[in-house]
Amino acid sequence: MKCMEEHIRELLSSARGILLDSSALLVLHSDEYRKLLPLILGKLKAYTTMLAVMEVLTFIYYSQRAGVQDNFLDVFSRLYELIPLTPKLIVKAAQLYADCLHHNYVPEVVDLMNVSAALEENLILVSASPPSYKVYERYGIAVISVQDLVSILDKI
Amino acid sequence: MKTIAVTEETWRKLKELKEKLDMRSFDDLINALIETWNLSVIRDTAEKIKVSAEPYEIVSFFNQIRSGKREVHGGAH
Numbered sequence: 082m083k084c085m086e087e088h089i090r091e092l093l094s095s096a097r098g099i100l101l102d103s104s105a106l107l108v109l110h111s112d113e114y115r116k117l118l119p120l121i122l123g124k125l126k127a128y129t130t131m132l133a134v135m136e137v138l139t140f141i142y143y144s145q146r147a148g149v150q151d152n153f154l155d156v157f158s159r160l161y162e163l164i165p166l167t168p169k170l171i172v173k174a175a176q177l178y179a180d181c182l183h184h185n186y187v188p189e190v191v192d193l194m195n196v197s198a199a200l201e202e203n204l205i206l207v208s209a210s211p212p213s214y215k216v217y218e219r220y221g222i223a224v225i226s227v228q229d230l231v232s233i234l235d236k237i
Numbered sequence: 238m239k240t241i242a243v244t245e246e247t248w249r250k251l252k253e254l255k256e257k258l259d260m261r262s263f264d265d266l267i268n269a270l271i272e273t274w275n276l277s278v279i280r281d282t283a284e285k286i287k288v289s290a291e292p293y294e295i296v297s298f299f300n301q302i303r304s305g306k307r308e309v310h311g312g313a314h
Contacts, residue, residue, distance in 0.1 A: 107295045110288040118283040119276045140298055146290040156285045189303055210296045213303065227292070 086233050092205050092223050093237060098126030099230070100199045101161065103136035103191070104209035108227050110147070118160075120234055128162040130198050132191045164198045173197040177220060186216055196222050 093099070101109065106129060109118055121127065134157060141147045150156070157163070164170070174190075174197040181188040196217045199206040206224045208214060214224045243251065251263060260266040288295075 104295055104299050107288050107290065108292045110283070110286045111290055111292060111295070112287070113292060115283055115287065119279040122279045122283075123272065123276050136299070140290075140295065141288070144290060144294075144298070147286065147288045150285070153286070156282055159282050160279065192303075209292055210299060213299075 085229075086236065089225055089229050089233050090237060092225070093125065093233075096205045096223070097203045098128055098162075098205075099207045100128045100130070100164075100195060100202070100204040101133070102129075102195045102206065102208045103133040103140065105207045105227050106133065106137050106161075107140055108209040114227065114231070117231060117234070121230065122160060124234070124237055126162065127160070128164055128198070128202065128204055129157075130164045130191075130194050131166060132194045134163065136191055164202065166194070170194070170197055170201060173201055177217070180220075181216070188216070189213075192217070196220065199223075 108114055109121070134154070138149065138153070141149050154163075174193050177193055177197055178188055181193070192213060195206060196214065198204070199222055200220060206214060206222055207227060207230055208224055209227050211224045211226050214222060218224075251266065254260075255263060255266045258266065258269065260269065
């Protein structure tokens with residue numbers, strides 16, 4: 082356990098920050114975790130991709146489990162650094178997409194964008210469902226769970 | 238090091254707070270105040286986006302979307 086914590090701390094100290102995917106963002110804004118957000122964002126620079134934001138909004142519109150205000154993106158951008166779909170990111174994602182196809186795997190586009198952004202920006206990917214990214218480990222992506230992040234908060 | 242000018246009243250309040258918070262220097266005190274202010278802004282902003290769902294529901298939603306299932310449970314329709 083201690084070894085795992087140390088590993089996560091090392092990962093975080095070697096990266097520029099964390100990249101939250103849509104599942105991590107929603108979990109961190111849930112009643113169970115929201116109180117921890119100031120601690121996380123006070124210690125780490127947090128990024129997310131525009132496609133992850135689209136998925137967050139999709140969940141909210143679909144499940145109607147949260148109110149969506151007109152200034153949602155404005156509020157979001159005050160908490161997180163939003164990574165746009167830059168030409169560099171598109172090229173990186175296309176390269177990974179092609180490689181996945183060569184390995185007989187059709188990737189999920191939003192996941193692929195998260196992986197590409199994390200690799201390009203030197204960020205640790207945080208997800209509520211890390212197994213979703215197992216297939217991308219060969220590209221050198223580091224993925225931790227929301228629980229992993231929370232468990233080492235007082236040690237970073 | 239840079240210097241700033243404050244009124245006598247602000248100076249008195251800063252000295253009181255420095256003692257109360259057991260800060261070693263005014264630099265430490267000002268940094269603590271800035272950090273507290275930043276956390277307070279983040280806390281207020283985070284409260285503007287509240288998601289009333291359990292973590293397992295969120296994970297399950299995305300797993301079902303990813304697996305291509307059309308019927309996603311927990312929706313409003």
